[in-house]
Amino acid sequence: MTVALYRRYRPLRFDELIGQQVVGDTLRNEVRLGTLAHAYLFAGTRGTGKTSTARILARAVNCAAPREGEPDNECAACREILSGASVDVLEIDAASNRGIDEMRDLRDKVKYLPASLRSKVYVIDEAHMLTTEAWNAFLKTLEEPPEHVLFILATTEPHKVPETVRSRVQRFDFRRVSAQEIADHLTRIAELNSEQITGQAVALVARAALGSVRDALSFLDQVLAAPERPVTEATARTALGLADPSTLQTLLRALAGADAAATLRAADAAFAAGADPRQMLRELSRLARSAELCAIGYPEGAEGSPEELELCREVAAIAPSRFWVTALDLFATAEANLRQVVDARLQVELALLQLVRPPASSEAGRSVEALEARVAALERSGAGAAGGGGGQTASSAPTSPLAGPEEAARPDTAAAGVSVYETVEEWSGSWATLVEAVNRTYVPLAGVLRDCHPVEAGPERLVIGARSAFHFDRIRDPKQQPLLAQAASAVAGREIAVETRFDGEGTPQPDSAPGTITDLTQAVLDTFSGSRVTATRLRDPSAAHRDPPRGGGA
DSSP states (O other), X not given: OOOOHHHHTOOOSGGGOSSOHHHHHHHHHHHHHTOOOXXXXXXXXXXXXXXXXXXXXHHHHHOSSXXXXXXXXXXXXXXXXXXTOOSSEEEEETTTSOSHHXXXXXXXXXXXXXXXXXXXXXXXXXXXXXXXXXXXXXXXHHHSOOTTEEEEEEESOGGGSOHHHHTTSEEEEEOOOOHHHHHHHHHHHHHHTTOOBOHHHHHHHHHHTTTOHHHHHHHHHHHHTSSOSSBOHHHHHHHHTOOOHHHHHHHHHHHHTTOHHHHHHHHHHHHHTTOOHHHHHHHHHHHHHHHHHHHTTOGGGOOSOHHHHHHHHHHHHHSOTTHHHXXXXXXXXXXXXXXXXXXXXXXHHHHHHHHHSOOHHHHHHHHHHHXXXXXHHHHHHHHHHHHTTTTOOGXXXXXXXXXXXXXXXXXXXHHTTOOOOOOHHHHHHTHHHHHHHHHTTOHHHHXXXXXXXXXXXXXXEEEEEESSHHHHHHHTOTTTHHHHHHHHHHHHTSOOEEEEXXXXXXXXXXXXXXXXXXXHHHHHHHHSTTOOOOOOOOOOTTHHHHXXXXXXXX
């Protein structure tokens, strides 16, 4: 029977630990100087090297000829421990030995001297699983063990270890290993085994491992079982049950647009192609994290291919504030639920639906508030057009934040109705103000506007440019033009006409014809995502002259 890769390639020295250099250097130095603690707590997510480090430390403290704090792995003591035959190095699974009786038995045995080694080493894995009674029975021994005993506690949930225990041990936190470090490790192992696998496939496996070296090696075992050589990214994706990138892109865009039907169609396509529910949730979580980082202005912290990062920037501009934070929470809950005996597909679909169709109690207030803001803006726009700006005197005319010190010193200019010439540079300096003005009326449009820029300006005109076809499609939408013009006029302090221009690579698609839905109806549809018009009542404006109101109204 073939030995799994994660067992064949366990690190044997501190300097072989993947991604845990600080932990390895500190422990090696303690062994070299003879300043070891009596008990350690190794905390970190699965597959980051906690148990491997504990075994290296057990050999280092018993090695007959250590080399600068490293075990030589050649002496009789090291070979005995490596073979698993040593009765002085005991690994205890706290998940199945968690009661008070097991701890009492351990407490009684630690007083005996080692059978053949210099020190007895007890490695207690999943230590957080011990009961309160077991901890109480073990506490005194842990605090003051015999000189020949070393305790190493390993846990993925250090917060569940009692504070009285944490204060009596030396703690090391094992970080998640970066995808690049894992990819480099997998490449070395593939070369050692003369396996042909592309760099894209290795990168995919490394990302899927989510910081766990053990998971990465298990995944590599899985993809190398495929008959095709070299192993390509497509082969690796199929072997690991990962959804196709185009399907994930469709799913993410549907989520951002709160399109429940399109979301479930994309999920169904992924499952039909063999996507694993757990892996699908992990991929969505990774992309949701990147989208949130893009949304808050920290795109360099996101992980993924250039295509994925472009997608994340796109959906970050569409979705409302904190949308992707909520997504991360829901996906994490769904993945935790998959540990139970449940319908995995149902759990994924439930998380997706909860995201695009949130409870009315949590969203009604914000939806109504957004609708009221948009209706008020439309009413103000209509009143200004009908009344010609009546009721505002020259003395109360708003001061443009774009006006420089010379214009501010000449209030008569505004009073006389003379337009102040504005430049692209001045609009660029006040772009954040314009974005905020749009944000108060329609948040998704403000997200798009952040990635746009002024390309031309005049006394009564502003041309907004977009380098992305996606952003250009949004700002040139006839339904959005009044909102942009209103915001620009508010910032400038006078009427501004807004035009749009595509200044990116390629040629955007031609504008679509304006729809027949009124601005107010569209405001309702945009605010309450998922709604649709089932009937309309159109009125011919000329009918007012043909059919006077009944009842003799004037």
